[in-house]
Each structure stands twice: as structure tokens, then as C-alpha cells.
Amino acid sequence: MSTRPINAAAISPWAPLRHKIFRMLWIASVVSNIGTWMHEVGAGWLMTSLSPTPLMVALVQAATSAPVFLLALPAGALADIVDRRRYLIASQIWMLFAAGTLGVLTLAGITTAPILLVFTFALGIGTAMMMPAWGAILPELVQRPELPAAIGLNTIGMNVSRSVGPALAGLIVAAAGSGVVFILNALSFLAVIAALLKWQRTPKQSELPAERVIGAIRAGLRYARHSPELRAVLTRGAAFFVFASASWALLPLIVRQELKRGPSTYGLFLACLGIGAIGGALLLPRLLARLSRDRIVAGATGLYSIAMLALAHSGNVFAAGVAMLLTGVAWICVVSSLMTAAQTSLPGWVRARGLALFWVVFTGGMAAGSAIWGQVASWIGIPYALTVSAAGALLGIAATWKYRIGRHDTDDRSPSVHWPTPTPTEEVESDRGPVMVTVEYRIDLSRAAEFSSLMQEVRRIRRRDGAFMWELFSDTEQPDRMVECFMVESWLEHLRQHERATVADREVTEKARSFHLGSEPPKVTHMVAALN
Missing domain, CATH: 3.30.70.100 (Alpha-Beta Plaits)
Known part of the structure; x- marks a missing residue:
């Protein structure tokens, strides 16, 4: 079977935006993600005044990311059991309430360091509950050949939000304080709720009772264990994210310590990253027309490694900016390719659980890698830490090459209903077994x-x-x-x-x-x- 998804190669990167519901949800998600990044800046800055210790400031980031790692799989199980549209609306209302309450408390001068951590953790729970379901609805919003373009657009949206959100938050915090940022973040969730209410989703039909959460988690893990296609995606992802996390984790230190610059330069580099991601999304369909997904991931990982080396040893802002452009191109090519391979390897009944495992690998790899490379940088210096991580990413390509992705992009994972239902002479109780x-x-x-x-x-x-x-x-x-x-x-x-x-x-x-x-x-x- 060919490894090239021929139909997808001819699709414009902007084609999914022709679908009204996808377009509405995409715009709403960009607005909401900008609010999320604004919250991170506002929460981090507020903590520096409430409890200005490195540990407490670091706990703000931990409170945001830990729920995604800990709760993604149960969230994926729930998203496969209940109606995903209603589930997403509920998660957005949860986050609106958490962000809005934190904003009111902050404006009232009541927020303390523990309160800030509790509400930030609550927002993290909402994010963990949302992410698997959000990815799982994509095949319902666009046609199958448009899936890579839709995933690319989502990745573009995330990078644009990452660039715009912190910049806006800095201006608003300076002018009005963190409380206003939290209120604006709460309002951003209204955009997603409104878009979801416009979507008239057709619920899945089944004569069987819904799975229970624990059983659904077990079924998801079992599927991953016995699905070579999904295991390949998770393995290739782990090998990339652990090493790729180095440039994300060390970028602020590169700006401050290596280049002797300030936050404006840091914002410029994030903008370069976002521009590179947009360029990568535009380039990806042309690459898919000529290369297999395996070769795209390998080539983009090589480009990412080169960009890390350039960032480590550039010594000037211009060269580092070019390195960040290349980083954006490589990042979106790898992440979009892996996410597309994960999507196409999963049937609808387990899609959210499979994507949840991908997010666990992503967040776990980025968090563990950040800690590892931060410690390595403290031992041997930032340039050498980035050099080692770049070499590790290249070795990861060779070590995981046998785990091929994209070979089953054209497989039809829709229900076939070809297996006749058994007809016992007497009714069998549902829990009877084995x-x-x-x-x-x-x-x-x-x-x-x-x-x-x-x-x-x-x-x-x-x-x-x-x-x-x-x-x-x-x-x-x-x-x-x-x-x-x-x-x-x-x-x-x-x-x-x-x-x-x-x-x-x-x-x-x-x-x-x-x-x-x-x-x-x-x-x-x-x-x-x-x-x-």
C-alpha cells in the first residue's frame, strides 16, 4: 500500500475554512487560545507580586500543564462515551466560570497565591477535558482528504495565539492589572460556546448501553497496545518531543543570557515562530504530494535540529530570528504529520481516547524534556545543551525509523456493520461471561x-x-x-x-x-x- 495520501496532497491549506462550522469553531478557538495565553502571562506576573519565589512562579505553569497530563485519558474516555458537542460546551462553561471568578476575586483584591494556583489548576482541568474531544470532532467537520489541512490550521491558530496572547497580556497587565486579563480570558470562552451552539451535530446511534469510564479507559489502552499504527505515532512523537522541548524551554534564557536582550526580543522570536508555522502549513500539502509522511517527519526533525544548532551558536538576533522561523516550519510539519497519522489510525468509537494518549505523550515529553534540558544547561551551558538535544533528535529518527506512520492513511475506519449480530435461542444477560x-x-x-x-x-x-x-x-x-x-x-x-x-x-x-x-x-x- 502506498504511503502517500494522494487525495490530501491536492487540497489547499485553507480548504477546511470553506466549511461554515469549522470556520466558526476555528476562529473561536483562536480567540479562546489568545485568552489562555493572556491568562498565563497574567497569572505568572500576579504570582511575582503575591509570592515572588521561583518555586511559586514555577507552580503556576505546573498548575496549567499537570491536569492535561493527569486527566487527558479519562477525559478522552468521557468524550467517546457522551455527546461530544455537549461535552465541549460543558468544558467551556467550566473554564468561563473559573476564569471569571478568578478575575472578580483579583479585581476585588482578594486573590492570594493559593487561590491563584487553585483557579489556574481548575482552568487546566478544563483544558484537559477539552483537548481530546476537540481533536476528535475534526473528522466530523471536514472531509477526510481535508484532515491534514484542518490539523495544520489548528496548529497555525495555536502558534498565532502564542504570539499574540502574551503581547496583549503584557500591555493590559501594565495598564489595568491581571484581573482584567482574567476577565477577558473568561469572555473568550463565550466565542467557543456560541460556535458550538450553532453546530447541529448528529448524535451517534447505538442500541447498546454506553461504556463505563473505567472500562472505556481500559478499552482505549488495549486499543493502543494492539494498534501498530497508533503505537508508531506515539513512539515517533515521544522521540521528537523530548528533544524538541529544549528550544522551547531554553528560549527565554537564550534571549536574556546569550543575546543580552529583553522581552521585546523574546516576543519577536515568538512572532518568527508563528510566521514559520504559517509557512510550514502552506508548504506541507506540496510536500505530501512528493514525500511519504515518514520522510516528512524525518526531514522536518532534521531541519528542527539544524535550527536548534543555529539558535545555540548564532550569537546575534538576526540569525536567531531566522532559526526561529525554521523552527516554526519544522514544528508544524512534524506535529501536523503526527496528529494526522493519529487521526487516520483511529475509528470514531475510540478516537478521543487515542488522541488523549497523543496529548499525554506530547505534554509529558515536553514537560520532562524541559526539566531535563534545563538541568543539562545548568551543567554544561545553554549552547551545549541545545547541541546535545539536536544530536538526540537526529538519533531519535534512526532509533524509531522502523515505526512507520502514514502507511494506512487511506484505510477506511468507518463502521462497516458487516459482522452479523449473534442470535442466541435464549436471552443472554449482558454482563454474563466470559x-x-x-x-x-x-x-x-x-x-x-x-x-x-x-x-x-x-x-x-x-x-x-x-x-x-x-x-x-x-x-x-x-x-x-x-x-x-x-x-x-x-x-x-x-x-x-x-x-x-x-x-x-x-x-x-x-x-x-x-x-x-x-x-x-x-x-x-x-x-x-x-x-x-
């Missing part, structure tokens, strides 16, 4: 090895979608008889397997069934534990 399913094949012995190899793909599908045991048996008395056997924890979970089957899964199982000899299809048997 359930054992057998599928009997008659195989040409000359093709037995080929059949066994293909059944490994079937094994991954069964395990990924709910089976805790799978095996392929051969009959010692009838060598041409082979039996697939797998077990699921309950009757309800097996019925969910039927709903989870995708068009791509059907193609694999049909290949397996093509090996079966005889006019009748393979015999399928369902057995439920007699003793519970």
Missing part, C-alpha cells in the same frame, strides 16, 4: 503458512477491539481444519466488538475467509461461561 467465539476454517494445506500469517492481522483486530485471548488451532486428526478462537470478558463487550468493526477490518477478514474451502461460510460458534 464469552468464547470460534471460527472454523477448511484450508488448502499448501496455503496453510500464508493463511497463518494473515491471521496475525485478524488477531490484532480481535485483541484491539476487546478480546483478552486469541489463538489459532489446527486439528491433529483433520490437518485441513483450523479453528480461530478468542475470548471476551462479557456478552455485552462481544456485542461491542460487532459495532467496532470497520471497513478496513472487513477487508482483512474477507481475505482470511477467501482461504476457506467449500460452499458454506466458516462455522461461527458463540459459547458463554456456564458457571459465573
Whole structure:
């Protein structure tokens, strides 16, 4: 199968904006993200007056990012269980309330350092709850070939917000104080709520009861474990983010200590980063027309490493600014490619959970990497720390090259509804189990090895979608008889397997069934534990 998503290559980077709901949500998200970055500046500045110690100032950032790392997976599970539109509206209302209350308390002069941390943590919880669901709705807003462009636009929006938000916050804090910044952040969530209310989403239909949160988390982790495509994305992402975090973490110190400049230069570099990201988004469709996603990620990682080296050893503002432009180009090419590969590897029933794992890798890699490279810089200096991280990013390409992404971009992950629902003679209680399913094949012995190899793909599908045991048996008395056997924890979970089957899964199982000899299809048997 070709690794190039041919259809996506011809799509304009701005094509998703033709869809009204996507356009409204994108504009609203940019406004909201600007408010979020304004809050970070306002909260950090306020803490310097409430409790001006390095620990307390650092805790403001920790209160923002820790909930994303800790709560993303439960949030993803919830987003796959409930209606995502209503879920997103609820998360926005939560953040509006948290930011608005903090703003009122600050304007009233009541805010203390603990209060600031508590409400910042509350906003972090809202962000953690929102992010997996926000990514999961993208395929509902645009056509599948437009998905890379939509992800690129979201990344552009984040970088534009990162550039504009802090600059606006600095001006507002200087003129009116942090309380006004918090109020404006609260108002920014109204834009997203209004856009979501305009979206008339068609809810998913299912005759089965919704999953429970703990079971949904387990199902998400199981899917990731048995999905080579998603594992590849997470592995490549971890190898990149840990090393790429060095330039983000050390940039303020580069400006202050290496270049001997102030906050205006820091803002200029963030602007260069945003401009580079826009350029990268415009360039990416042309790259997709010529290169596989694997090569784009590898090439962009190489460019990012070169930019880190230039940033480390430039010695002047102009060269460092050019390095930040290249950083923006490389960053959006890698992040957009990884996110697109994650999106296309996930069916709808588990999409938010899979994206939550991506965000865990992202935030965990960036946080851990920032701590690591900050410590390394204190030992050997900032330029050498960036040099080591650049070398590490290049080594990461080689170390993870076998984990290929984008090979299944064209696979259809929509529900196939091809697996007939079992019809027991008596009603089976939904929680009864375990359930054992057998599928009997008659195989040409000359093709037995080929059949066994293909059944490994079937094994991954069964395990990924709910089976805790799978095996392929051969009959010692009838060598041409082979039996697939797998077990699921309950009757309800097996019925969910039927709903989870995708068009791509059907193609694999049909290949397996093509090996079966005889006019009748393979015999399928369902057995439920007699003793519970």
C-alpha cells in the first residue's frame, strides 16, 4: 500500500475554512487560545507580586500543564462515551466560570497565591477535558482528504495565539492589572460556546448501553497496545518531543543570557515562530504530494535540529530570528504529520481516547524534556545543551525509523456493520461471561503458512477491539481444519466488538475467509461461561 495520501496532497491549506462550522469553531478557538495565553502571562506576573519565589512562579505553569497530563485519558474516555458537542460546551462553561471568578476575586483584591494556583489548576482541568474531544470532532467537520489541512490550521491558530496572547497580556497587565486579563480570558470562552451552539451535530446511534469510564479507559489502552499504527505515532512523537522541548524551554534564557536582550526580543522570536508555522502549513500539502509522511517527519526533525544548532551558536538576533522561523516550519510539519497519522489510525468509537494518549505523550515529553534540558544547561551551558538535544533528535529518527506512520492513511475506519449480530435461542444477560467465539476454517494445506500469517492481522483486530485471548488451532486428526478462537470478558463487550468493526477490518477478514474451502461460510460458534 502506498504511503502517500494522494487525495490530501491536492487540497489547499485553507480548504477546511470553506466549511461554515469549522470556520466558526476555528476562529473561536483562536480567540479562546489568545485568552489562555493572556491568562498565563497574567497569572505568572500576579504570582511575582503575591509570592515572588521561583518555586511559586514555577507552580503556576505546573498548575496549567499537570491536569492535561493527569486527566487527558479519562477525559478522552468521557468524550467517546457522551455527546461530544455537549461535552465541549460543558468544558467551556467550566473554564468561563473559573476564569471569571478568578478575575472578580483579583479585581476585588482578594486573590492570594493559593487561590491563584487553585483557579489556574481548575482552568487546566478544563483544558484537559477539552483537548481530546476537540481533536476528535475534526473528522466530523471536514472531509477526510481535508484532515491534514484542518490539523495544520489548528496548529497555525495555536502558534498565532502564542504570539499574540502574551503581547496583549503584557500591555493590559501594565495598564489595568491581571484581573482584567482574567476577565477577558473568561469572555473568550463565550466565542467557543456560541460556535458550538450553532453546530447541529448528529448524535451517534447505538442500541447498546454506553461504556463505563473505567472500562472505556481500559478499552482505549488495549486499543493502543494492539494498534501498530497508533503505537508508531506515539513512539515517533515521544522521540521528537523530548528533544524538541529544549528550544522551547531554553528560549527565554537564550534571549536574556546569550543575546543580552529583553522581552521585546523574546516576543519577536515568538512572532518568527508563528510566521514559520504559517509557512510550514502552506508548504506541507506540496510536500505530501512528493514525500511519504515518514520522510516528512524525518526531514522536518532534521531541519528542527539544524535550527536548534543555529539558535545555540548564532550569537546575534538576526540569525536567531531566522532559526526561529525554521523552527516554526519544522514544528508544524512534524506535529501536523503526527496528529494526522493519529487521526487516520483511529475509528470514531475510540478516537478521543487515542488522541488523549497523543496529548499525554506530547505534554509529558515536553514537560520532562524541559526539566531535563534545563538541568543539562545548568551543567554544561545553554549552547551545549541545545547541541546535545539536536544530536538526540537526529538519533531519535534512526532509533524509531522502523515505526512507520502514514502507511494506512487511506484505510477506511468507518463502521462497516458487516459482522452479523449473534442470535442466541435464549436471552443472554449482558454482563454474563466470559464469552468464547470460534471460527472454523477448511484450508488448502499448501496455503496453510500464508493463511497463518494473515491471521496475525485478524488477531490484532480481535485483541484491539476487546478480546483478552486469541489463538489459532489446527486439528491433529483433520490437518485441513483450523479453528480461530478468542475470548471476551462479557456478552455485552462481544456485542461491542460487532459495532467496532470497520471497513478496513472487513477487508482483512474477507481475505482470511477467501482461504476457506467449500460452499458454506466458516462455522461461527458463540459459547458463554456456564458457571459465573
